[in-house]
Structure formats: structure tokens, C-alpha cells
Amino acid sequence: xxxxxxxxxxxxxxxxxxxxxxxxxxxxxxxxxxxxxxxxxxxxxxxxxxxxxxxxxxxxxxxxxxxxxxxxxxxxxxxxxxxxxxxxxxxxxxxxxxxxxxxxxxxxxxxxxxxxxxxxxxxxxxxxxxxxxxxxxxxxxxxxxxxxxxxxxxxxxxxxxxxxxxxxxxxxxxxxxxxxxxxxxxx
Amino acid sequence: xxxxxxxxxxxxxxxxxxxxxxxxxxxxxxxxxxxxxxxxxxxxxxxxxxxxxxxxxxxxxxxxxxxxxxxxxxxxxxxxxxxxxxxxxxxxxxxxxxxxxxxxxxxxxxxxxxxxxxxxxxxxxxxxxxxxxxxxxxxxxxxxxxxxxxxxxxxxxxxxxxxxxxxxxxxxxxxxxxxxxxxxxxxxxxxxxxxxxxxxxxxxxxxxxxxxxxxxxxxxxxxxxxxxxxxxxxxxxxxxxxxxxxxxxxxxxxxxxxxxxxxxxxxxxxxxxxxxxxxxxxxxxxxxxxxxxxxxxxxxxxxxxxxxxxxxxxxxxxxxxxxxxxxxxxxxxxxxxxxxxxxxxxxxxxxxxxxxxxxxxxxxxxxxxxxxxxxxxxxxxxxxxxxxxxxxxxxxxxxxxxxxxxxxxxxxxxxxxxxxxxxxxxxxxxxxxxxxxxxxxxxxxxxxxxxxxxxxxxxxxxxxxxxxxxxxxxxxxxxxxxxxxxxxxxxxxxxxxxxxxxxxxxxxxxxxxxxxxxxxxxxxxxxxxxxxxxxxxxxxxxxxxxxxxxxxxxxxxxxxxxxxxxxxxxxxxxxxxxxxxxxxxxxxxxxxxxxxxxxxxxxxxxxxxxxxxxxxxxxxxxxxxxxxxxxxxxxxxxxxxxxxxxxxxxxxxxxxxxxxxxxxxxxxxxxxxxxxxxxxxxxxxxxxxxxxxxxxxxxxxxxxxxxxxxxxxxxxxxxxxxxxxxxxxxxxxxxxxxxxxxxxxxxxxxxxxxxxxxxxxxxxxxxxxxxx
Numbered sequence: 001x002x003x004x005x006x007x008x009x010x011x012x013x014x015x016x017x018x019x020x021x022x023x024x025x026x027x028x029x030x031x032x033x034x035x036x037x038x039x040x041x042x043x044x045x046x047x048x049x050x051x052x053x054x055x056x057x058x059x060x061x062x063x064x065x066x067x068x069x070x071x072x073x074x075x076x077x078x079x080x081x082x083x084x085x086x087x088x089x090x091x092x093x094x095x096x097x098x099x100x101x102x103x104x105x106x107x108x109x110x111x112x113x114x115x116x117x118x119x120x121x122x123x124x125x126x127x128x129x130x131x132x133x134x135x136x137x138x139x140x141x142x143x144x145x146x147x148x149x150x151x152x153x154x155x156x157x158x159x160x161x162x163x164x165x166x167x168x169x170x171x172x173x174x175x176x177x178x179x180x181x182x183x184x185x186x187x
Numbered sequence: 188x189x190x191x192x193x194x195x196x197x198x199x200x201x202x203x204x205x206x207x208x209x210x211x212x213x214x215x216x217x218x219x220x221x222x223x224x225x226x227x228x229x230x231x232x233x234x235x236x237x238x239x240x241x242x243x244x245x246x247x248x249x250x251x252x253x254x255x256x257x258x259x260x261x262x263x264x265x266x267x268x269x270x271x272x273x274x275x276x277x278x279x280x281x282x283x284x285x286x287x288x289x290x291x292x293x294x295x296x297x298x299x300x301x302x303x304x305x306x307x308x309x310x311x312x313x314x315x316x317x318x319x320x321x322x323x324x325x326x327x328x329x330x331x332x333x334x335x336x337x338x339x340x341x342x343x344x345x346x347x348x349x350x351x352x353x354x355x356x357x358x359x360x361x362x363x364x365x366x367x368x369x370x371x372x373x374x375x376x377x378x379x380x381x382x383x384x385x386x387x388x389x390x391x392x393x394x395x396x397x398x399x400x401x402x403x404x405x406x407x408x409x410x411x412x413x414x415x416x417x418x419x420x421x422x423x424x425x426x427x428x429x430x431x432x433x434x435x436x437x438x439x440x441x442x443x444x445x446x447x448x449x450x451x452x453x454x455x456x457x458x459x460x461x462x463x464x465x466x467x468x469x470x471x472x473x474x475x476x477x478x479x480x481x482x483x484x485x486x487x488x489x490x491x492x493x494x495x496x497x498x499x500x501x502x503x504x505x506x507x508x509x510x511x512x513x514x515x516x517x518x519x520x521x522x523x524x525x526x527x528x529x530x531x532x533x534x535x536x537x538x539x540x541x542x543x544x545x546x547x548x549x550x551x552x553x554x555x556x557x558x559x560x561x562x563x564x565x566x567x568x569x570x571x572x573x574x575x576x577x578x579x580x581x582x583x584x585x586x587x588x589x590x591x592x593x594x595x596x597x598x599x600x601x602x603x604x605x606x607x608x609x610x611x612x613x614x615x616x617x618x619x620x621x622x623x624x625x626x627x628x629x630x631x632x633x634x635x636x637x638x639x640x641x642x643x644x645x646x647x648x649x650x651x652x653x654x655x656x657x658x659x660x661x662x663x664x665x666x667x668x669x670x671x672x673x674x675x676x677x678x679x680x681x682x683x684x685x686x687x688x689x690x691x692x693x694x695x696x697x698x699x700x701x702x703x704x705x706x707x708x709x710x711x712x713x714x715x716x717x718x719x720x721x722x723x724x725x726x727x728x729x730x731x732x733x734x735x736x737x738x739x740x741x742x743x744x745x746x747x748x749x750x751x752x753x754x755x756x757x758x759x760x761x762x763x764x765x766x767x768x769x770x771x772x773x774x775x776x777x778x779x780x781x782x783x784x785x786x787x788x789x790x791x792x793x794x795x796x797x798x799x800x801x802x803x804x805x806x807x808x809x810x811x812x813x814x815x816x817x818x819x820x821x822x823x824x825x826x827x828x829x830x831x832x833x834x835x836x837x838x839x840x841x842x843x844x845x846x847x848x849x850x851x852x853x854x855x856x857x858x859x860x861x862x863x864x865x866x867x868x869x870x871x872x873x874x875x876x877x878x879x880x881x882x883x884x885x886x887x888x889x890x891x892x893x894x895x896x897x898x899x900x901x902x903x904x905x906x907x908x909x910x911x912x913x914x915x916x917x918x919x920x921x922x923x924x925x926x927x928x929x930x931x932x933x934x935x936x937x938x939x940x941x942x943x944x945x946x947x948x949x950x951x952x953x954x955x956x957x958x959x
Contacts, residue, residue, distance in 0.1 A: 048778060048779040048781065050781065051717055052717075052767060057762065060771055060781070062778065065432065065773065067758070067771045068759070069758070071761075179761050
């Protein structure tokens with residue numbers, strides 16, 4: 001994936017018309033983040049819970065010696081928690097937010113690891129999609145039908161052939177005040 | 188010569204000049220008192236080197252300033268001028284100017300426009316001043332019309348530089364002879380300048396030769412040390428941190444393995460890693476004098492401006508600690524020293540009136556103590572009057588009159604660390620603005636240290652600063668709570684106790700435990716962290732007694748796992764607000780564990796000082812009772828592998844050491860010929876499930892007498908004998924052969940159940956009286 005990323009970054013900047021996005025699914029929606037910000041995708045069950053902080057913080061994970069903060073993206077975007085028993089691999093599975101927690105035991109999560117500056121932050125998603133190239137001509141503003149928390153971080157949508165792709169503004173997503181403030185917002 | 192080369196040379200010049208000045212900082216201040224020719228010669232050499240190199244590099248302002256300073260110094264050195272305060276002031280001002288110019292060069296690569304004409308004029312005036320008394324040595328001939336050249340020694344130096352250059356192959360002998368001849372014929376230029384003028388060599392070569400020469404003067408010490416970039420050491424330290432983690436992981440895996448070769452290899456890896464870690468840490472260690480060197484000057488300048496008289500004594504200046512920490516304590520220590528002179532010491536008149544010697548003494552002490560560095564700053568001044576502080580505290584509304592009366596003097600005095608609390612009657616330009624002591628405390632606590640104050644009215648004040656040796660790798664206790672494991676840094680640990688649930692009381696809704704007469708507030712970690720406990724109600728509780736500031740509280744945890752060397756990793760920016768955690772670390776199994784910050788935690792759970800105050804007053808009322816329960820006993824501390832064990836000293840008969848080869852296996856047991864008898868040996872580690880060091884050739888043994896015969900207990904090292912109150916709880920052993928734990932010299936130490944451990948070799952119980 002890294003190779004694809006680097007080659008296409010060049011393309012997108014020189015052409016200015018297309019962009020490469022890493023895609024993933026969350027709560028039945030299709031999301032994308034710029035491919036050049038994504039370090040890797042991992043699946044892990046070894047999250048360490050961080051007590052007394054915002055529930056948006058899913059935990060800490062050891063990524064080859066680096067301690068990476070993971071964000072519960074569903075919580076961050078105001079979606080209900082996922083059904084824990086889900087199968088992560090079928091990327092086309094439409095996981096609309098299911099009900100409460102399953103039983104205990106290690107939960108395997110799928111993570112998109114974002115590199116910002118010299119730190120990495122991991123986003124817990126439902127399933128990973130492909131890396132796709134989108135045409136900037138098909139870019140449109142955020143639809144008003146989205147929930148408020150979601151609209152605050154989605155900067156627009158791409159009209160794909162068969163569905164809509166929402167792109168996330170990572171700066172807004174990872175804004176400290178917004179993440180920490182969610183502690184107050186959450187019940 | 189390329190521009191980069193030049194940059195490098197300038198960079199090196201700056202580093203070396205700073206180094207030279209730093210080393211001399213103290214010599215400068217002692218100048219006034221001594222006219223030790225060695226010191227003067229040392230200062231002269233440093234200034235001379237800076238002058239020489241700055242000339243070659245074209246820093247004319249620096250050259251002119253150092254030049255006049257050098258002239259003055261050479262006269263002082265030769266005894267032509269006596270040292271006066273004025274001259275000392277002039278020289279100190281010159282050194283300050285040199286530092287300023289150097290910092291300008293370091294920043295921009297060139298001198299700034301600041302002129303030092305006044306300073307130069309002053310120095311020239313001092314230099315030309317007629318010696319008031321007959322000079323000790325006759326004044327040698329001096330060509331005052333050509334100030335750029337020196338007298339005899341300079342020519343000698345030139346010759347030596349010439350030789351150096353020839354040896355280095357930069358020039359050939361003929362070129363040197365030519366240049367020296369030109370000099371003899373009256374050419375006023377330096378040998379290097381002449382050679383450069385004749386295009387025999389580049390200025391860089393000359394600068395290098397000057398450096399070599401200076402190093403050569405230091406008895407060729409240069410080959411013993413190399414200069415290494417600090418960032419490289421930081422990287423190295425990080426790598427070692429990672430290695431320690433990998434090692435921990437392997438050791439954990441080893442526990443489940445049977446393969447002897449693999450176990451031996453991993454033990455070796457363990458030893459090598461520890462050694463490497465220690466050595467890498469040493470590379471970052473610097474003596475505290477690197478910071479202290481500035482203080483004599485600070486004290487001197489302050490005494491002059493306050494009209495006081497003071498001496499600075501320094502003890503333990505070679506005590507080493509991590510460079511980063513050293514930098515971090517520079518400002519707090521400077522503040523404390525300033526404070527001691529400004530607030531602590533009285534004026535000369537006051538001192539004389541109080542029957543004290545006119546000269547006050549500020550003493551700096553540094554020493555290693557239990558894995559920490561302890562720095563004390565004490566003065567023999569007026570001390571802090573608790574009456575004054577009480578009044579201030581009431582005035583400022585910090586305490587009510589009632590509270591103020593209740594608190595002990597010691598508590599009252601520590602109020603000076605509160606923000607906005609200043610006791611100075613007048614605001615001076617040095618201190619007394621009410622900022623400072625709280626910043627000192629914040630800064631020191633920021634690096635995991637602590638600061639404390641003791642004071643006796645009329646006799647003086649002592650500030651005690653405790654700092655860890657290093658930050659990157661710290662010893663910590665690992666505990667389990669609910670689904671998580673947490674690390675508690677050893678520095679905040681006091682002791683571990685295990686108590687019956689029935690012994691826990693409730694006071695004002697706060698769970699407390701009466702620990703040796705002190706009420707210890709208890710905080711349940713599961714409850715606080717919202718973790719689901721095991722569900723069943725155990726009969727006893729594991730309590731980790733923790734100190735945060737002056738607050739002491741007990742953390743109730745599900746399980747106390749082990750102590751471990753952990754590598755502290757910072758939490759990301761999204762978790763910066765979680766002050767109850769000091770960071771995170773990676774455990775042996777690769778999972779992340781959070782490190783509890785005792786101070787942040789106490790603040791978060793809102794452990795109020797009043798509750799703790801009640802605890803203290805409770806302690807006072809029951810102290811008589813406590814004295815009966817607790818008796819301090821002398822304990823022998825020994826090490827096996829990475830763990831420490833203690834046993835009462837009075838049951839120990841002797842300490843011995845046996846060569847590994849002398850130990851025989853008899854009757855399926857280890858034994859050794861001991862005098863006329865065969866003494867059975869017990870390996871303590873085997874009894875307690877701890878691995879002994881491998882490859883030890885001499886084994887220390889603790890010998891006990893029981894039922895008329897001797898039994899030896901093999902350990903890896905006899906560490907210490909300490910006087911310690913052990914809280915021995917007989918219910919719920921922590922593990923086999925261990926009666927309880929305590930923290931001795933900052934390290935968790937288990938109390939060995941000697942009877943249990945030795946029972947396998949002796950059916951007769953070992954009794955306390957048996958040793959007598």
C-alpha cells in the first residue's frame with residue numbers, strides 16, 4: 001500500500017484533478033482519508049483501556065514499540081457502538097450500528113493508523129476498504145442529512161458510481177479540544 | 188577552504204571556548220582571595236587560546252577584548268600587579284563580554300555590532316596602572332608600542348605551534364625556519380599569520396594546530412575522550428530502552444521454557460542488557476559541578492549587591508546525574524542559592540549583633556541515596572520564622588487562624604512553596620516577588636523529584652532536593668486492577684501492606700486503615716478507574732502505600748505483581764490532560780501499561796488535605812500506642828537476581844563467602860565443608876522461585892545457627908544492613924517464604940520467612956534465640 005500511496009501522491013499533486021483515498025466503512029457509511037496520511041492498517045486485540053478519559057479514546061496499543069492512541073471513530077462521529085461479534089473481513093458488510101455490548105473477552109478491532117507529524121494515531125473502524133482514486137470534479141459539499149458531530153469533521157463527499165464517499169478532515173477530527181471535550185458531551 | 192569547513196571550525200571553537208570558560212568559572216571567583224599562580228596561569232591559557240583562535244578566524248572584537256584581558260592576566264600571573272577587587276571585577280566583566288560575543292557568533296556565525304570600548308578602556312587602564320607596591324618580580328622589557336605581540340613565552344608558543352604543524356605534515360621544516368627567521372628580523376606577526384601570509388597553509392590548519400597544542404598542554408588527555416553529539420546519546424538511550432523491553436519480553440517467555448541452553452542464553456542476554464543499560468546511562472551522566480560552577484559567581488555578585496558577606500561551600504561536587512536532569516535542575520537550584528543569600532543570610536550587622544561570624548556560609552551538598560540524588564542547599568542565616576509565616580498565611584486568607592494554630596511548624600514552613608506566597612518584606616530585584624518557590628517546586632516535581640525545607644529560627648534553613656538518577660528507565664511496581672495493569676514509580680512508593688478487610692474503618696465516608704497508628708486514607712483503584720473487580724469479596728486487601736507531595740494514601744489493588752525496570756513513554760497529545768498518568772510503558776508481554784502519577788492521581792480523586800490532616804492528628808493521639816507495636820529492628824538486606832530480601836540481623840550468626848567449586852552435593856543437597864562440619868546450604872532463590880545470577884565464582888552465604896549446627900543460605904549479594912520498622916502481617920503471605928514487603932532505600936524488599944525457608948534442611952525450628 002505504501003508504494004501505491006507514494007506514486008499517486010505525486011500524480012494527484014501534479015494533476016490536481018484526482019486524489020487517492022484510503023477508504024473504510026463505519027456505521028454503514030463509506031469514508032475516505034487522504035492515502036498519504038495513512039501509515040498502515042492493523043487488526044489488534046491488545047488495546048489498553050485508559051481510565052478517566054473521554055470515551056472517544058479507545059485505548060493505547062503497542063505498535064512496534066511506539067505507543068499509539070486509538071480513537072473510537074464511531075464514538076467520535078456520534079454513531080452508536082458497533083456489535084462486537086461482527087466479522088471484520090467482509091468489507092461490504094453493511095454494519096449499521098447494532099445494539100449493546102456483547103460479552104467480554106478480547107475484541108479484535110480494525111485500525112487505520114494515521115501519521116500526523118511525528119506521532120501516529122489509530123482510528124478504530126468497522127472494516128477496511130480499497131485505496132481508490134477519485135476525481136475532484138465529483139466533489140460536493142457535506143449533505144445536511146448527516147448528524148452534527150459527523151458534519152463537523154466531514155469536509156465533503158465524492159459521488160462514486162454506486163455510492164457516496166465521505167472524506168474526513170483529519171485536523172478537525174483529531175483536534176484535542178474536540179476529542180477531550182467529548183468527555184463533557186458524552187453522558 | 189569551503190564554507191562548511193569554516194562553520195565546523197567556528198562551531199568547534201565556540202564549544203571549546205565555552206568549555207574552557209565553564210571550567211574556569213570557579214577559578215575566576217576565587218581570584219580575589221588567592222593569587223595562586225597556577226590558577227592565574229590556567230585562566231591566562233584559556234583566554235590566550237580564545238584570543239589566538241579568534242584572531243585567525245577574524246573575530247576582531249573578541250580578539251581585542253581578550254587581548255587586553257590577557258595582558259592584564261599575564262601581569263597578574265607574573266606578580267607585576269597585585270589582585271584587587273577592581274581588577275577582579277574587570278576580568279569578570281571581560282569573561283561576560285566574551286560569553287556574549289561567543290553566543291552572538293554561535294547564533295549568526297559572526298560577531299554582532301556591540302562594542303566593548305568602555306570595557307577595553309577599563310582593562311587597559313587597570314593594566315597600565317602603576318603597581319602601588321614594589322612588584323615581586325622585576326618588570327621585564329615590554330614593547331608597549333606593539334601591543335599585538337607578546338614577550339618571550341609567546342615566541343616559545345610560536346615555536347611549539349610551528350613544530351606541531353611540521354609534525355602534522357601541514358608545512359615543511361624550511362617554511363617554518365623561514366617564518367621564524369622573519370619573526371626574528373622583527374616581523375610582529377604570529378607564526379601562524381606569517382605562514383598563512385606565505386600561503387604555506389590555511390587558517391583552518393593553524394586553528395587546528397592551536398587546538399592540538401592546547402590539548403597537548405592538558406597532558407595528551409584528548410585521546411582518552413571523544414566528543415559525541417547529545418542527540419546520538421539520546422538515540423542510544425532510546426534503543427537501549429527498546430532492548431530492555433525486548434529483554435523483558437524474552438525473560439517472560441523463558442519462564443515457560445524448559446530448554447536449558449535457551450534459558451542460559453536468555454539469562455546472559457539479561458546480564459548483558461543490564462550492563463549495557465548501565466553503561467549507556469553512564470555516558471549521559473555528568474557531575475553536578477557542571478551546574479554548581481556558576482554558583483560561586485552568583486553568590487559573589489549577590490553579596491556585593493546586597494551588602495552581605497558570604498562564602499559558598501560545596502560538598503560532593505562529583506556526584507553524577509543524567510544530563511537532561513542536570514539541565515532541568517539548573518534554574519531551580521540557582522533560585523534556591525539566590526534565595527539563600529538574599530533571604531536566608533542576614534546582613535553583616537545583623538550577624539554580628541546575633542553573635543555570628545560576619546561571613547555567612549551557604550553550603551551545597553550532593554550525594555547518592557537510594558537510587559536518587561539528594562542535593563541540599565543550606566545557609567546559616569536567620570531561618571524561617573513560623574510565626575511570620577502563620578501571620579502571612581492568615582493575612583492572605585490561605586489558612587484560618589484556627590487552622591494555622593493547629594498545623595505543625597513544619598507544615599507551616601512548607602507553605603512557602605505555595606504560589607503567590609512571599610515572605611520577603613521588601614521586593615528586591617533578586618527575589619521576593621512571590622514567584623519562585625512554587626516554580627522551583629513545580630520544576631523539580633516535573634522531573635519526578637521532590638523539594639523539602641527544614642528551618643530553625645536563628646540557625647538557618649536547609650532545602651533538600653531529591654531527584655531521580657535518570658528519567659528514561661525507572662524502577663516501578665506493577666499492580667493489577669480489574670482488567671488492567673498499572674505501573675507505580677518506585678519513588679512514590681512507601682510500602683506494601685496486606686490487611687484484613689475487617690480492619691478497614693470508615694471515617695466521614697472515607698475508607699481508612701490504621702497503619703501503625705496513622706490513619707491511612709484508602710482509594711480503591713477499581714472503583715476510581717471504573718474497572719470491574721473480580722466480583723468475589725476477598726478476606727484481605729492489597730494496599731500500596733503511596734506518597735504524593737506530603738500526602739500519603741493507600742491504593743487498594745487486586746494484585747501486586749512484581750517490580751520491573753520500565754521505559755517511560757509519553758502519552759500522545761490527545762491524553763496530555765490525563766495528569767493522573769505519567770506516561771505509559773510496554774510490558775513483557777508486549778501490552779501497554781499506564782504509569783500512575785501519584786500527585787496527579789491524588790489531585791484527581793480529590794484526596795483533600797483535610798482528610799489527611801485528620802489522619803495526622805489521629806497519628807499523634809495514638810503515637811504512644813504505635814510506639815508499642817512498632818519496634819525497629821536491624822535488618823540484613825540481600826539480593827537474589829533482581830529482587831531484594833531482608834531478614835532480622837539478630838538471627839544471623841555469620842556472613843561467609845564460598846568459592847563455587849567448593850560446594851558439594853551431598854545427600855541430594857548442596858553442602859560445604861565448614862570448619863569441622865559439613866554445612867547444608869540452601870539457595871534462597873530456589874526456595875522462593877527467583878533465579879540466581881549465573882556464573883558467580885564466589886557465593887555469599889548467610890550462616891544461621893540452629894539446634895547446635897550451622898545452615899548456610901546462599902544469596903547473590905549482601906547489600907546492606909538497615910534499621911527498619913517492618914510491618915509483618917502474618918495473614919495472607921505474599922508468596923511462599925515471604926512474610927511481607929517494605930520499601931528499603933527506595934526499593935521493594937521482601938521479608939524472608941527464615942524458618943520456612945530453612946525448614947527443608949532442618950526439622951528443628953530456627954528460633955530467634957538460637958543465634959545468641
